[in-house]
Amino acid sequence: MADASSMIQQAPLQDRDLLTRMGLYFEGLDQRLKQGQGWFIFNADAGRMQRIAGYIDSRLAQDFPEVFAHSMLWRDFAISAYVNEVELGELDPKGKAGASDEASKREFDLAKRVTEDTCERLQFSDLLVLVGLRPKSWHEATFLDRTIAERHRNRLATILLTQQMPQALEAEFEGLDPSRTFWPRLFQRMYETSLVAL
Numbered sequence: 001m002a003d004a005s006s007m008i009q010q011a012p013l014q015d016r017d018l019l020t021r022m023g024l025y026f027e028g029l030d031q032r033l034k035q036g037q038g039w040f041i042f043n044a045d046a047g048r049m050q051r052i053a054g055y056i057d058s059r060l061a062q063d064f065p066e067v068f069a070h071s072m073l074w075r076d077f078a079i080s081a082y083v084n085e086v087e088l089g090e091l092d093p094k095g096k097a098g099a100s101d102e103a104s105k106r107e108f109d110l111a112k113r114v115t116e117d118t119c120e121r122l123q124f125s126d127l128l129v130l131v132g133l134r135p136k137s138w139h140e141a142t143f144l145d146r147t148i149a150e151r152h153r154n155r156l157a158t159i160l161l162t163q164q165m166p167q168a169l170e171a172e173f174e175g176l177d178p179s180r181t182f183w184p185r186l187f188q189r190m191y192e193t194s195l196v197a198l
Contacts, residue, residue: 036155081143
């Protein structure tokens with residue numbers, strides 16, 4: 001793992017500026033975590049996202065190993081959303097007429113344990129880093145909405161990284177949510193508690 005300061009020196013100009021600002025965030029991390037302060041980072045292409053996520057991981061490992069942090073790629077979040085929002089309901093042996101065999105029950109119990117463990121890390125870690133935010137389905141948007149609502153309620157820090165600009169991300173949310181409630185809630189909660197970078 002590269003040293004955090006060398007990562008800043010090797011980064012392109014715009015990333016150096018952001019990573020320097022993030023360095024100040026990490027200098028006061030204990031206080032920032034008490035306040036539930038995170039980041040909402042837009043316009044991060046794949047390379048930039050990788051540099052930022054690598055810097056965060058490096059700082060946490062080098063300087064804050066005691067912090068209960070959880071970093072997750074959006075792909076993994078989307079899989080968790082599907083299992084939690086869709087698959088568990090289909091696997092539940094209680095929901096199937098006459099299906100109460102032991103194999104089905106064991107399969108459901110295992111899926112439920114894995115999902116509960118993931119949900120606990122998403123909702124209750126001191127710092128959640130979600131890399132590549134880009135919901136493509138209703139269940140992903142719903143799972144994200146509940147996750148961020150729980151973290152906001154408990155004043156827990158969240159860092160969201162997305163390739164999208166705010167307007168493009170808003171349009172994607174509106175395509176999934178005709179009620180147009182998910183995006184305003186997400187943006188408001190993150191704006192209240194986070195530094196923003198474009």
